[in-house]
Amino acid sequence: MNIDDIIFADLVNAPPEIKNTLNIIKTNIDLSFDSPKFIYDKRICATGTYSRGDVNHVEYTCNRETILILPENADDNRYALYWEIPNNTTIRDVIEDTNITREGKIIPLKLLCKKDGILHVSDIKASDYYYYFHTGWLDAFPTRLPLEEHQWDNTWSNSFMTSSTFDEETLLSVATTVPMYNNYAEAVEYINTGQLGLPINSDINDDESPEQVNYYYNMELYRTRGSYNNATLFKTVKLDFNMSPKARVSGYITDFVPYNVNISQEHTGKYIDGVLTVDDVEQRYGTYNDLISNANTTLAYTEEDSTLKVDGWYYFTNVKTNIPIFGSEDDSNRYYRNEIDKSVAKIGNTDEPNESRTGDKLTNTENTQADITSQMTTVYVVEKSSLDAIASDLYTTDDNIFEAMQHGLRMLGQNMIDTVCGLYVTPIDVNQFLTNRHLKDIYIGSYKTNGVGIVGSNNKTVVLCNTYIAPIYNNYLDFSNVFLSVFLPGCGIVPLDSAVFIGNYLKIEVAFDIRTHSMKYYIKMSNTKAESIIEMHEGSIGADMPITGANQIEKTRQLQGAFASVVDSIGKMASRDIVGGAMSVYGSIASINQAPSIKQSGGTSSGVSCFDPMFPYLIIDTQVATIPVNLYAQYGYPTNTIVKLSTCRGWTEASDIKLTGNMLSEEKALIKSAFVGGVVL
């Protein structure tokens, strides 16, 4: 299959005739595909355009083409994305090039809709190939643009689609969650088999070269529906970042007011060059240093209900300050405004709302007293790059810095490393289990990790599957010969009662305890009448890395050592766990079956234990039965009824016959005996 044989695309609100023509079977405002996987560490680059009214807007140009493959079978709902054009290759016969082609450019709202040689969306005919997608740097793709309820008035015909089809609102409403692959073969395999091979879904990889790291951003741009009702609308929103290598910036710009980028430390050689275009008027919102020094005045645009989030990364190259540890940004700010007695650490001693914390709620104490009576732990989900940075900063051979740190700690009456009491690594995206995700700076003294941690709060369950367990035999053997069990990652193989699940839905939900990396699986049976929890099992997926050194230096070494041991292993494990057909998987399960105690927990500082496969598997054990040919034709069906025998036909077996008639008792016995063996009525 060459590229022209592929039908790309998805068309918002396409009429049936177009769908049929193009085998487009899934078109809606919400392109909810069947997997939440999308892209993380690859640039999605393409060239596209869309029309809004009579204006043809060129959105962006970049250096790779992403192709959405739709299955040929109209009944198949699987989609996949893959890279087609090598890097730095222009898409064939691109509609229109632009000047905004700088590397590292990220534009949050993208649409690609083109057919070779077509300059306007309105020129696209039903017979043309066209495709579109929404892209951006998506962190686990939580950003479902909040426009799904909008009622569109797009009109279509079978010969062309009007330009209004791709108006801005429509674009903003699009959110695809399509597994994306590096190559065509894997994408096609997914289409053909439904097996998620290895979509590109890994985290940002710090092992990339600094030049590549420089391009990593996570951007979200959205406006609520209310803002759309205002007269002032964005036509184009562009953000342009030009960052020096190894520089990572993290922060929010809320209501276009920079927030959380007001980093107090000294940073050299880093800047953000931002351009915000509103109604064709560019507003430069400042450089990095502007943001740092004048955070509240650098942007004039403050439209309500608008949120712009900018999330990137930079590396700290130096830390020259003491390191007091605070529980909140407010405390930290007060510290730097000399509102807090700097002689005492203010760890956790705050009246900050408890929602962003875990552990015991603190009682307020005098600010001048160290908190020595209460023990609170806070759990952070940190990027490994942040962990690396923390570890690096906690332990250094730079005597000057170390001495400065020591000095600061002595001044604070505490060694920061002592505050680290737990660390584990897990291949699970724990963020999916949190209802509230507070991007949180980690304050370790004056050291601030710049929003790289997410404070774990309320847990929620994640639905792993909701699968209909179809009968196999369609007779009583479904309940006597079928033995179901399910493999739960980190838990093992647990039996299921086939009588409960045959003919019903098996729903598996899982909750993850961020503090202990333990899991609870809720196995539910659901049908049209009810949904009930049938079983609950516990497991654990995570490798503890004890930080138990006798002194601070040992602990810092442990922290670094644990991290180093994990980096290589975890990538292999993640890739291994996600790959595999039924046979290889069954092999894994079989080995587990032989040693049921194998499940993940308790790694050591010298390495990480082996993790289970990350999928639940249903194991169906059916005992083979022999059903004689013509059984039911010759000998009827089992029943258990009390009826007049005149209602029966054919082979009939009966007992407890209440005979009436003038017959001898021996004759009655003969009749009853005959029916035990079977009589043809």
Next chain:
Amino acid sequence: MRIELYVNSSDNNVIAPSLTSLGSIDGHLRGSCNVLSPIINFKYAEMLKNANYMYIPEFGRYYHIVNKTYDGNEIIVNGNVDVLKTYATDIKNSFATVTRTNKGSLYIPDARISNTAQHNIQVRKLGSGLPLATRYVLTVSSKGE
């Protein structure tokens, strides 16, 4: 007494057997006999060669011919009462606990089906799996050791 002879092409457990009449012939009881298992002497007749079923009006019963003995010019016939045919109407009007008939349920265990020692095992991947992303979780205490 006059005895009706038939050819019964059905099995003995059929309540309405398929009968082909061969005609009537005279016979007499061989001494005293049981009404359920009479023994009757017939003079040899060609129709007796094929007969396997008979009706004795005096007894009001149908009989399966279970044996024939040739004795010179006579044929000695052993019969067993066919209670199903004889009392078919009474039987059909009787209630009974029916355990197998033309109407039933496939979900009632059937003793006529037996299991082999073989097992088929299938493994199916469920859903899209746990959300994967390498995460490090750092726990920080509010105070040092």
